[in-house]
Amino acid sequence: MVAQHITAAGGAPRLAAEGVTVGYGARTVIDGLDVVIPPGVVTTIIGPNGCGKSTLLRTLSRLLKPVKGTVVLDGADIAGLKSKDVAKKLGLLPQAPVAPEGLTVADLVAQGRHPHQSWLRQWSSDDAAVVERALAMTGVSDLADRPVDALSGGQRQRVWISMTLAQGTDLLLLDEPTTYLDLAHAVDVLDLVDDLHESGHTVVMVLHDLNLATRYSDNLIVMKAGAILAQGHPRDVITAELLHEAFGLRAKVVDDPVGDRPLIVPIGRAHVRDGGGVQAGSDARGGAGAV
Amino acid sequence: MNATNVKSSVPPGVRLGRLSFVWRPWLVAVTLFLAAATFLLFCLSIGVGDFPIGLPQVVATIFGRGERVDAFVIMDLRMPRALAGLVVGVALGVSGAITQSVARNPLASPDILGITGGASAVAVFLVTVSGGAAAAVVSAVGLSAAALAGGLGTGLLVYFLAWRRGIDGFRLILIGISVSAVMEAITAWLLVTADIRDVARAQAWLVGSLDGRSWHEVQVALWCSLALVAVVACAAFPFKPMRFGDEVAAGLGVRYTRVRAVLLLCAVLLAGVAVSAAGPVPFVALVAPQVAMRLARRPTPPLVASGLVGALLLIGADLVARAALPITLPVGVVTAAIGGPFLVYLLVRANLRGRRQG
Numbered sequence: 001m002v003a004q005h006i007t008a009a010g011g012a013p014r015l016a017a018e019g020v021t022v023g024y025g026a027r028t029v030i031d032g033l034d035v036v037i038p039p040g041v042v043t044t045i046i047g048p049n050g051c052g053k054s055t056l057l058r059t060l061s062r063l064l065k066p067v068k069g070t071v072v073l074d075g076a077d078i079a080g081l082k083s084k085d086v087a088k089k090l091g092l093l094p095q096a097p098v099a100p101e102g103l104t105v106a107d108l109v110a111q112g113r114h115p116h117q118s119w120l121r122q123w124s125s126d127d128a129a130v131v132e133r134a135l136a137m138t139g140v141s142d143l144a145d146r147p148v149d150a151l152s153g154g155q156r157q158r159v160w161i162s163m164t165l166a167q168g169t170d171l172l173l174l175d176e177p178t179t180y181l182d183l184a185h186a187v188d189v190l191d192l193v194d195d196l197h198e199s200g201h202t203v204v205m206v207l208h209d210l211n212l213a214t215r216y217s218d219n220l221i222v223m224k225a226g227a228i229l230a231q232g233h234p235r236d237v238i239t240a241e242l243l244h245e246a247f248g249l250r251a252k253v254v255d256d257p258v259g260d261r262p263l264i265v266p267i268g269r270a271h272v273r274d275g276g277g278v279q280a281g282s283d284a285r286g287g288a289g290a291v
Numbered sequence: 292m293n294a295t296n297v298k299s300s301v302p303p304g305v306r307l308g309r310l311s312f313v314w315r316p317w318l319v320a321v322t323l324f325l326a327a328a329t330f331l332l333f334c335l336s337i338g339v340g341d342f343p344i345g346l347p348q349v350v351a352t353i354f355g356r357g358e359r360v361d362a363f364v365i366m367d368l369r370m371p372r373a374l375a376g377l378v379v380g381v382a383l384g385v386s387g388a389i390t391q392s393v394a395r396n397p398l399a400s401p402d403i404l405g406i407t408g409g410a411s412a413v414a415v416f417l418v419t420v421s422g423g424a425a426a427a428v429v430s431a432v433g434l435s436a437a438a439l440a441g442g443l444g445t446g447l448l449v450y451f452l453a454w455r456r457g458i459d460g461f462r463l464i465l466i467g468i469s470v471s472a473v474m475e476a477i478t479a480w481l482l483v484t485a486d487i488r489d490v491a492r493a494q495a496w497l498v499g500s501l502d503g504r505s506w507h508e509v510q511v512a513l514w515c516s517l518a519l520v521a522v523v524a525c526a527a528f529p530f531k532p533m534r535f536g537d538e539v540a541a542g543l544g545v546r547y548t549r550v551r552a553v554l555l556l557c558a559v560l561l562a563g564v565a566v567s568a569a570g571p572v573p574f575v576a577l578v579a580p581q582v583a584m585r586l587a588r589r590p591t592p593p594l595v596a597s598g599l600v601g602a603l604l605l606i607g608a609d610l611v612a613r614a615a616l617p618i619t620l621p622v623g624v625v626t627a628a629i630g631g632p633f634l635v636y637l638l639v640r641a642n643l644r645g646r647r648q649g
Contacts (some may be wrong), residue, residue: 025456063541087544094538100395101536102590110313115544119528122312123304131301144301147590167543251384280421 004182012075014039014171015060016089020069022052022059029055030226032069042193042203047223048247053206054095055177056223058229061092062203073171087115091164095175100149105159106144109134117144123229131166137199138162154185155275156217161192172196174205178212190216214238238262252276276285318596321587325599332606333377337369338427339614367506374513375504376606376622379565381574382516384583384601385523386561387576388592391555392534394460399579401446401562404467407571408474409445410563411497414438414570415478418493419485434496435508435567442566445470446559458551499570499623501609516561520598523557526550527594534591572623575601578630585637604630 009096017036022030029052037043037060045053055156058064060071061076073089091112099108112134113127136139138158143151148159157177164172178186190212197203197218207213213220214234222230222237224246230237238261243251249266256263267276305314307405311365333351344352344361350367351357383401401407417425419438428437449470453463478497480491488510529550540547579601580592586600587593608625624647 061542063538082544083541083546084544087542092538092542094536094542097535097539100534100590102588107590108535110302111535111543114532117528119525120309120311122528123302124311125304128301128304135301164542165600 005127009254010019012039013037014074016072016206017056017066018070018072019058020059020071022055022064022066028067028226030059030250033228034185035221035231037202037204037230038203038219040200041218042205042216043219043221044217045204045206045223046208046210046213046246047229051223052146053223055226056221057173057204057206061090062086063092063094078256082118084115087169089165089169090171090173091167091169092173092253093160093164093175093177096179097160101149102147103149104144105140105146105148105151105162106135108133108148108159109140109162109166112163114169130168131136133168137195138164144184152185153181154188157185157189158192161189161196165196165225166267170201172201174203176208178207178209184226186212210243211239214264215256215259234261238264250276297303297328313517317643318587318589318593322593324594325603327581327597329377329602329606332603332610333373336373336482336606336610337365339610340369342362371504371506372501373606375501375509375568376609378509378512378516378606379501379569379572379617380579380602381520381572381598382512382561382565382601383575383595383605384579384598386519386558386565387578387601388580388583388594388597389523389558389561390576391580392530392591393458393536393551393555394463394605395536396460396464397581398577399460399467400462400567401558402571402573402576403471404559405445405449405470406442406559406562407473407573408471409448409477410438410442410566411571412445413441414483415481415493418496419481419489423443438496439563439567440577442563445474446538446563450555450559458555465616471640498621499572499626500621501569506570508568512564515564518562519557521562523554523561523594526557527551530554530628535583539561568604569622571606572626574623574627574630575604578634579604581632581634582637 013036017033017035019034020030021028021032021033033056035056045056047053055064059066062071062083065079073086075080078086079136097159103212107253110123110127110131113123113130116127117123132141135144138161139286140155140158140162143155143159145171148156151159161174165173174193177189177277181189186209193203194216207216220230220232220237221228222242229246230242238252238253240251241251251267252265254261302313304311331346334346334353337353338344338346338349342364348357349365352361357365387400390401390404391397393399403586409414412433414437417434418431432440448569449463449467450458452470453459454468455462483494485493529545530599532543532545533547533550537547565572565576580597582604583596583600584590584592604626605622608629609622611629612620612625633646
């Protein structure tokens with residue numbers, strides 16, 4: 001499946017990390033990591049809290065400078081590129097960004113054109129057309145004149161993604177785009193991410209919800225303690241053993257009753273029949289089917 | 292000038308030759324109105340005095356078509372004071388707009404970031420400490436320049452103390468307040484222990500005043516401010532995405548550490564120029580950007596409008612202090628008295644409007 005996507009997108013990897021070591025001050029978070037982001041698909045980085053998922057994403061986007069190793073964007077070392085040129089190729093949405101009070105949706109999305117502008121040329125008809133498209137694609141055209149702070153969390157996140165789209169890059173890095181959203185809005189935002197993927201974007205994101213990550217990604221990167229534990233299609237990667245190894249989570253992996261991907265059913269201590277025993281596999285499957 | 296109006300949901304653009312920018316009619320109208328009001332008040336301020344001159348004569352003289360006696364009073368006697376008010380007001384307004392935008396906090400102003408406090412402490416030190424070295428410094432560079440150096444030094448100290456893998460607005464303000472408090476304590480201690488005649492001289496400097504400005508002093512302040520405002524105008528474009536925080540700005544290709552360092556340095560220098568020209572005038576840098584922001588209905592302080600509101604406030608305060616009050620007060624007292632209530636009025640009005648809508 002992944003291979004098909006790669007050939008469909010027809011290209012060499014756009015973004016890769018080669019032996020990167022990253023840290024904050026004296027603390028090393030990632031040590032000598034290699035990763036290749038396949039083009040044209042949705043890649044999601046998952047892993048327990050503090051494993052370095054956001055750090056990896058921030059390194060790939062050049063927000064963090066690796067102590068050792070390089071991040072390669074379209075064949076060039078990203079550290080040697082001009083900031084503006086990177087911003088023309090790679091769009092980044094950081095975690096929980098904040099807009100000044102009273103700023104309108106149109107003004108926020110228009111800011112996405114910044115890498116394409118200059119002091120003299122601060123707003124052109126091209127910019128207007130791209131912003132118009134970005135607003136329409138994320139379904140927020142009707143909100144254009146509203147202040148961003150007056151919107152609901154889900155709408156706000158759509159607006160921020162719209163700004164990243166207005167940047168006009170086909171490579172999008174989203175750091176936890178569903179944080180603070182309820183499940184319905186999270187699904188809504190991820191459907192939008194899937195639309196972007198359909199329209200030819202390569203997306204890399206960090207997600208906390210494992211089932212949403214499984215449903216919406218073609219490529220999962222599972223991290224633990226600053227290293228990659230597994231990478232590949234969710235069907236190949238998500239197993240009970242891996243979840244235990246990565247998260248220390250006891251879980252049952254079943255077929256998704258509404259999709260073609262695995263579904264993770266966590267096993268805690270409370271309200272679980274027979275302690276969630278592995279031998280009761282047929283029961284769990286039956287249970288899942290009845291949902 | 293043709294408006295390329297695309298569709299209703301996107302801001303329209305304007306093109307002037309190679310220049311193109313977003314067309315914001317309200318902001319342009321407010322800025323033009325403020326500029327006109329500033330010019331009017333500037334001329335009024337020149338006309339008022341022991342030898343009153345009518346507004347038409349003032350305007351004619353400024354444009355070189357006045358009578359000789361008016362020309363002497365206006366250009367030689369009153370212009371330096373009025374121009375000092377204009378320059379100091381614009382410098383404080385722009386400086387405040389930058390610090391508030393960079394710190395993303397309306398409380399940030401050069402007053403709070405220690406620049407004024409540092410300049411005052413150095414000035415008072417040089418006035419009150421009798422000794423060869425202090426006297427030598429004052430005679431060599433002048434009290435204003437020494438105070439300017441003190442303000443800049445304190446501003447840079449705050450910047451480096453607040454630096455921790457970048458600048459966080461909240462940390463900048465906390466450290467600024469702390470350093471200011473130390474500077475104020477030093478000033479107070481110097482005043483308490485000093486000779487009473489020196490204290491009177493120091494107090495005269497401390498309240499902030501436009502009295503007795505010479506053409507030379509005003510010219511230095513004017514050229515410094517113009518150069519700094521030009522740098523600010525260049526840095527304003529890459530600064531725009533920084534309204535959304537460092538990471539969003541970085542994602543949009545802005546080298547935010549450099550842009551912020553340049554802008555904060557300009558803000559510190561502008562405030563320093565203002566302090567050296569008029570002494571520590573309180574409140575203008577804090578209130579002008581907030582007033583400008585609300586008048587222009589923008590989410591962040593607009594630079595040009597902030598500078599103009601600063602000039603209006605300062606010239607207006609000086610006019611009131613000289614002409615409308617029974618006793619002559621230093622300008623700093625009046626800026627606080629006018630600016631404070633006006634900001635409160637704007638906040639209350641915004642609250643009322645919000646309630647009506649909500």
